Amino acid sequence: QITLKESGPTLVKPTQTLTLTCTFSGFSLSTFGVGVGWIRQPPGKAPEWLALIYWSDEKRYSTSLRSRISITKDTSKNQVVLTMTNMDPVDTGTYYCVQRQVSETGGLKAPLGGYYWGQGTLVTVSS
């Protein structure tokens, strides 16, 4: 059974750095094709992918946020960590950890299977 759980601060001050940890079970991030990413959802708005890290340590970042975010993995601990600098009230929202799988042929990745979501953690940015 695949599970993911987000942890981290619920309240962050403007300009501070947010660090969120995703702890997962039921799969390994060293398995070919596996990726874990972060999605955020502001209150009442659509979800937005922030970052994704693959089994190979390949990383993908949101176009608009790439200068502020970093994603890393610790395979031995079954954890993925998201860091977001210079937090602002507009960054308030629910942050989800999500697992996805891909196939890869000739360097081209293609989606494979479904998405497993954590329950999400609400992060509020306020002074």
Add this chain to the structure above:
Amino acid sequence: DVVMTQSPLSLPVTLGQPASISCRSSESLVHGDGNIYLNWFQQRPGQSPRRLIYKVSNRDSGVPDRFSGSGSGTEFTLKISTVEAEDVGVYYCMQATSWPLTFGGGTKVEIK
């Protein structure tokens, strides 16, 4: 980035009646492998999103057959043949053809 545009924003529906949601992409979603990776998600109040449809028209396991997806190119549709009370929530299309994966703005389905 591929922009996904959904309509309508809100969809009041009578129980037992059909519902239809549109999603348009700013560019073709045909992947290099020839597939179109267009998904539909349902988000019930207070829950994480759940995928209903993948590759335009394939239902995920456990999804009732009243949900169906269709479309091609840049125009896609999610249909609910007969809306039930448990279908209340927000529906999002999401393209997974190219990074960054992007969601539509959402359509809120509510009962009249």
